[in-house]
Amino acid sequence: MNALIVGSIGIDDIETPREKATGLLGGSATYASISCAVHAPTRIVSVVGDDFSADQRMLLEERGIDAEGLETAAGKTFRWGGRYLQNYDERETTFTELNVLRSFDPKVPESFRNSEYVLLGNTHPTVQLKVLDQLGGPELVVIDTMNYWINNEKQLLDEALGRSDIAVVNEEEVRLYSGRHEIPRATEAFLDLGLDAVIVKRGAYGASMRTRDGWFFLPGYPLSEVRDPTGAGDSFAGGFLGYLASEGSITESTLRRAVVHGSVLASFAVQGMGITGILGIAREDVMTRYREFLRFSQMETEVAKAAGEGAIA
Amino acid sequence: MNALIVGSIGIDDIETPREKATGLLGGSATYASISCAVHAPTRIVSVVGDDFSADQRMLLEERGIDAEGLETAAGKTFRWGGRYLQNYDERETTFTELNVLRSFDPKVPESFRNSEYVLLGNTHPTVQLKVLDQLGGPELVVIDTMNYWINNEKQLLDEALGRSDIAVVNEEEVRLYSGRHEIPRATEAFLDLGLDAVIVKRGAYGASMRTRDGWFFLPGYPLSEVRDPTGAGDSFAGGFLGYLASEGSITESTLRRAVVHGSVLASFAVQGMGITGILGIAREDVMTRYREFLRFSQMETEVAKAAGEGAIA
Numbered sequence: 253m254n255a256l257i258v259g260s261i262g263i264d265d266i267e268t269p270r271e272k273a274t275g276l277l278g279g280s281a282t283y284a285s286i287s288c289a290v291h292a293p294t295r296i297v298s299v300v301g302d303d304f305s306a307d308q309r310m311l312l313e314e315r316g317i318d319a320e321g322l323e324t325a326a327g328k329t330f331r332w333g334g335r336y337l338q339n340y341d342e343r344e345t346t347f348t349e350l351n352v353l354r355s356f357d358p359k360v361p362e363s364f365r366n367s368e369y370v371l372l373g374n375t376h377p378t379v380q381l382k383v384l385d386q387l388g389g390p391e392l393v394v395i396d397t398m399n400y401w402i403n404n405e406k407q408l409l410d411e412a413l414g415r416s417d418i419a420v421v422n423e424e425e426v427r428l429y430s431g432r433h434e435i436p437r438a439t440e441a442f443l444d445l446g447l448d449a450v451i452v453k454r455g456a457y458g459a460s461m462r463t464r465d466g467w468f469f470l471p472g473y474p475l476s477e478v479r480d481p482t483g484a485g486d487s488f489a490g491g492f493l494g495y496l497a498s499e500g501s502i503t504e505s506t507l508r509r510a511v512v513h514g515s516v517l518a519s520f521a522v523q524g525m526g527i528t529g530i531l532g533i534a535r536e537d538v539m540t541r542y543r544e545f546l547r548f549s550q551m552e553t554e555v556a557k558a559a560g561e562g563a564i565a
Numbered sequence: 566m567n568a569l570i571v572g573s574i575g576i577d578d579i580e581t582p583r584e585k586a587t588g589l590l591g592g593s594a595t596y597a598s599i600s601c602a603v604h605a606p607t608r609i610v611s612v613v614g615d616d617f618s619a620d621q622r623m624l625l626e627e628r629g630i631d632a633e634g635l636e637t638a639a640g641k642t643f644r645w646g647g648r649y650l651q652n653y654d655e656r657e658t659t660f661t662e663l664n665v666l667r668s669f670d671p672k673v674p675e676s677f678r679n680s681e682y683v684l685l686g687n688t689h690p691t692v693q694l695k696v697l698d699q700l701g702g703p704e705l706v707v708i709d710t711m712n713y714w715i716n717n718e719k720q721l722l723d724e725a726l727g728r729s730d731i732a733v734v735n736e737e738e739v740r741l742y743s744g745r746h747e748i749p750r751a752t753e754a755f756l757d758l759g760l761d762a763v764i765v766k767r768g769a770y771g772a773s774m775r776t777r778d779g780w781f782f783l784p785g786y787p788l789s790e791v792r793d794p795t796g797a798g799d800s801f802a803g804g805f806l807g808y809l810a811s812e813g814s815i816t817e818s819t820l821r822r823a824v825v826h827g828s829v830l831a832s833f834a835v836q837g838m839g840i841t842g843i844l845g846i847a848r849e850d851v852m853t854r855y856r857e858f859l860r861f862s863q864m865e866t867e868v869a870k871a872a873g874e875g876a877i878a
Contacts, residue, residue, distance in 0.1 A: 339746045433652045435769075436787040456748075457770040460784065467861040471773065471782030474749040508864050548780040550863055551821050
């Protein structure tokens with residue numbers, strides 16, 4: 253199945269406690285589409301300015317991403333700067349220049365309208381809705397958002413959520429959206445909107461998925477070093493959608509496996525500055541890490557058994 | 566197999582954002598032994614003052630806990646007060662009166678010296694060491710501690726850790742002990758001491774276990790309401806030890822199942838004020854919740870499959 257990703261493409265300046273880099277290719281659609289393309293044919297709808305280089309476009313196309321929906325508008329590409337504070341636990345935005353994103357009016361190419369698996373990446377809810385309006389009737393719509401839209405465009409966001417199947421959000425967003433602190437209660441607000449599932453990203457603690465039937469929890473990958481957390485959530489969403497598109501069916505089992513694949517991509521993403529963590533990976537790397545995830549979270553699988561049955565204490 | 570619990574018994578005053586209670590039976594050994602006794606015959610070594618009532622002692626004995634090692638000393642029972650701040654994310658100690666704990670010189674009754682599964686609950690490392698000195702050669706020693714001993718009695722604590730098999734600590738303690746922020750790196754300090762495993766309690770995020778072979782992660786139980794977090798860690802340790810004692814073998818599989826059983830007891834503990842959350846539970850309640858834990862964390866088990874295979878989106 254084909255996957256369609258909508259979101260931002262930008263140029264990022266990133267500062268971590270250990271290093272600093274400027275002019276990195278970033279944005280939600282960049283991380284998500286590269287991650288998605290590991291699993292399935294991926295299309296992108298986004299906008300860049302006339303300063304966006306052929307090399308940057310090539311970088312996406314080389315990953316097999318269909319960039320027919322990548323519009324070049326007069327003006328400058330979206331730019332964002334972020335700084336991670338001590339221990340990466342907090343991030344502050346150092347600047348945001350919307351540039352061509354400000355007036356983005358998404359046009360879904362004719363050849364993309366039959367897309368069946370869709371990710372509405374974090375962007376203005378109006379953009380998310382306009383894309384939905386142009387699609388023929390996708391099988392699955394996954395939606396991401398952020399605090400800014402919850403605070404400032406709640407009504408439009410509710411409309412976009414109501415037309416989606418699965419929301420991918422973080423704990424802070426779930427709490428802000430619902431006004432409730434405890435995550436089990438807070439997630440109910442999303443199911444009440446008619447969503448089939450809500451996935452709560454929990455950073456180093458992994459991810460949880462709530463469906464109408466119950467919960468699924470997956471831990472974070474135990475990394476000895478995080479290099480740059482930027483794009484982890486977008487990579488999760490892309491890996492999640494891409495896996496489902498490659499399976500072509502949405503069941504409790506495929507959803508659970510998709511959460512693992514989302515976490516696999518997110519774990520690669522944070523190991524490199526910008527997109528470098530996910531750029532070089534092959535399907536084989538992904539499957540190796542997928543099996544690692546099972547080994548350290550499952551009790552009864554073959555991989556868990558392989559972790560050893562001998563007396564250890 | 567018999568389980569032996571060493572730790573404090575105290576009278577607690579607890580204040581949460583929603584309620585306030587005084588004069589509650591508490592202490593690490595109380596929570597741990599009640600939790601342990603769900604699974605295995607449990608012995609306790611601790612001290613109380615002459616103000617400790619017959620009813621309070623009865624409460625432990627009614628759970629089948631052998632209180633021959635519960636010394637009554639002249640003076641008052643240990644008292645502790647704690648207040649949970651907004652959302653239960655932080656706790657402040659409102660007062661600590663060590664009373665008879667200050668000069669506690671543990672005496673392990675003759676009939677307890679063959680104990681095979683031992684929990685050195687959070688207390689002065691000297692007490693932990695003195696108990697070990699009186700045991701015949703336990704099969705498994707699990708040790709808990711806290712920031713205060715890491716900061717003030719590092720050398721004695723290291724000795725106690727070095728004579729133990731498994732440490733049960735929280736994230737803050739792992740970081741403080743190791744001086745490292747990232748948990749994967751931080752846990753290495755414990756394995757370097759010769760411990761076979763370190764279990765890191767992560768509050769609402771569950772628990773992780775690191776052995777020489779790798780990791781096991783279990784999420785927290787998704788509670789819609791936490792009533793009183795006091796004793797969650799002690800209940801975890803007690804449930805963990807009790808399950809292992811009931812199995813009588815220490816393998817990767819029994820350890821993983823013991824982490825689930827520790828989490829089961831901790832989840833019951835936080836549902837009631839003081840010990841009320843764990844007082845009334847039967848083995849059947851524990852097994853029901855054990856299966857729930859598997860259903861929301863496992864991919865391939867029968868219980869996970871039972872969560873539904875139909876298309877859901």
